[in-house]
Amino acid sequence: xxxxxxxxxxxxxxxxxxxxxxxxxxxxxxxxxxxxxxxxxxxxxxxxxxxxxxxxxxxxxxxxxxxxxxxxxxxxxxxxxxxxxxxxxxxxxxxxxxxxxxxxxxxxx
Amino acid sequence: xxxxxxxxxxxxxxxxxxxxxxxxxxxxxxxxxxxxxxxxxxxxxxxxxxxxxxxxxxxxxxxxxxxxxxxxxxxxxxxxxxxxxxxxxxxxxxxxxxxxxxxxxxxxxxxxxxxxxxxxxxxxxxxxxxxxxxxxxxxxxxxxxxxxxxxxxxxxxxxxxxxxxxxxxxxxxxxxxxxxxxxxxxxxxxxxxxxxxxxxxxxxxxxxxxxxxxxxxxxxxx
Amino acid sequence: xxxxxxxxxxxxxxxxxxxxxxxxxxxxxxxxxxxxxxxxxxxxxxxxxxxxxxxxxxxxxxxxxxxxxxxxxxxxxxxxxxxxxxxxxxxxxxxxxxxxxxxxxxxxxxxxxxxxxxxxxxxxxxxxxxxxxxxxxxxxxxxxxxxxxxxxxx
Numbered sequence: 001x002x003x004x005x006x007x008x009x010x011x012x013x014x015x016x017x018x019x020x021x022x023x024x025x026x027x028x029x030x031x032x033x034x035x036x037x038x039x040x041x042x043x044x045x046x047x048x049x050x051x052x053x054x055x056x057x058x059x060x061x062x063x064x065x066x067x068x069x070x071x072x073x074x075x076x077x078x079x080x081x082x083x084x085x086x087x088x089x090x091x092x093x094x095x096x097x098x099x100x101x102x103x104x105x106x107x108x109x
Numbered sequence: 110x111x112x113x114x115x116x117x118x119x120x121x122x123x124x125x126x127x128x129x130x131x132x133x134x135x136x137x138x139x140x141x142x143x144x145x146x147x148x149x150x151x152x153x154x155x156x157x158x159x160x161x162x163x164x165x166x167x168x169x170x171x172x173x174x175x176x177x178x179x180x181x182x183x184x185x186x187x188x189x190x191x192x193x194x195x196x197x198x199x200x201x202x203x204x205x206x207x208x209x210x211x212x213x214x215x216x217x218x219x220x221x222x223x224x225x226x227x228x229x230x231x232x233x234x235x236x237x238x239x240x241x242x243x244x245x246x247x248x249x250x251x252x253x254x255x256x257x258x259x260x261x262x263x264x265x266x267x268x269x270x271x272x273x274x275x276x277x278x279x280x281x282x283x284x285x286x287x288x289x290x291x292x293x294x295x296x297x298x299x300x301x302x303x304x305x306x307x308x309x310x311x312x313x314x315x316x317x318x319x320x321x322x323x324x325x326x327x328x329x330x331x
Numbered sequence: 332x333x334x335x336x337x338x339x340x341x342x343x344x345x346x347x348x349x350x351x352x353x354x355x356x357x358x359x360x361x362x363x364x365x366x367x368x369x370x371x372x373x374x375x376x377x378x379x380x381x382x383x384x385x386x387x388x389x390x391x392x393x394x395x396x397x398x399x400x401x402x403x404x405x406x407x408x409x410x411x412x413x414x415x416x417x418x419x420x421x422x423x424x425x426x427x428x429x430x431x432x433x434x435x436x437x438x439x440x441x442x443x444x445x446x447x448x449x450x451x452x453x454x455x456x457x458x459x460x461x462x463x464x465x466x467x468x469x470x471x472x473x474x475x476x477x478x479x480x481x482x483x484x485x
Binding site: 111112113116117125166210259260261262264276277278279280289291294295330331 | 363383390392394395397398399401477478479480482483
């Protein structure tokens, strides 16, 4: 059974054609590094988000790989060119069957 | 507070605590208990009726000094006929964060009254009493030495203006009581129990001491 | 007897050179963590990344290493002929040197990325940028990581 969590996308709903827009994507996740121990001395296994992709009307425009060194509740801020009106789709995938989806509409003015 | 942490706190899109506020909003509307009612059933769907509430806690309620967490649990038991939520549980933190965030920006309004006078005095005593193997009182660091450094960190005046906080150390959200327990372990003292009268008294004094300061909940702290 | 003396003399001279080296430049004696170098080699292959064009910004003093805001900006026209293909962030002082990688396209507009990372100790962090023309560029930032006061004893 895959697990998921809340995610949040911040980006403008409208933009001028071919302007550069900033997108902020954050997912709720502990990002357990695999380097911590319980009080009993047992190693807590790694459990992190591994991949993040952003598709703009179906075309992949950005991709990121997270490693254990990425902080909890991972945030990524990146830019893209507002080429056309449509939907941006965001996907996170990680250990233990984690997956999360979000999307945002943009209208070109 | 460092500029990076301040920026993280002020922007809800960057503040990790925002996820707990969202969870709290869902829980606010979720029916619970034998009475099968939600917080929203009495207090309204949006939660905006909670504006001004968090800045008045801890307060005397039916003869008992209640913290915000205590009051939420009190409502659960008496109004929803549901079980209490454990301290530092995801649910209680989410609800507390949601309620507290409604008062963001408002000045803390805890004042001395005839009813809370004794508790406030007791809280003041806790603040000024030496405790623990290190034999330190809260005041020795947070009043006498506020602004100086402990290790690499600046000692704050310790006003609880932002609770519950996303503490980077915890990598999660936590209550003022959790942070006070950390302080007590810092001086190697017997920690007050969650939900205890001593905790409520100390919280009351700290909030009274911070009156007039704007609530920043939910906050980000190192 | 002679051989022992020679060995001792050689050892003494190495020791004195090292001490002089440390005195002159402490960083030289404690060179880049080998794993971090290996990670950069895995990214750049036989090439040595050139210094420049990559700006990495970290707070100089960090109160808690669990969540450190990190910004990378790479100078690039970001056209389909000349753009940044990837940015890799390597930490010298973490148990695993690779901490984050971003893959961009000509549609990215800028090569500016912000994220939040974990830093285990005071260290140097590198950002390696891979350009569409196959070249590699690098930049770095140093930071001091401290620990918050009054932590939990569970």
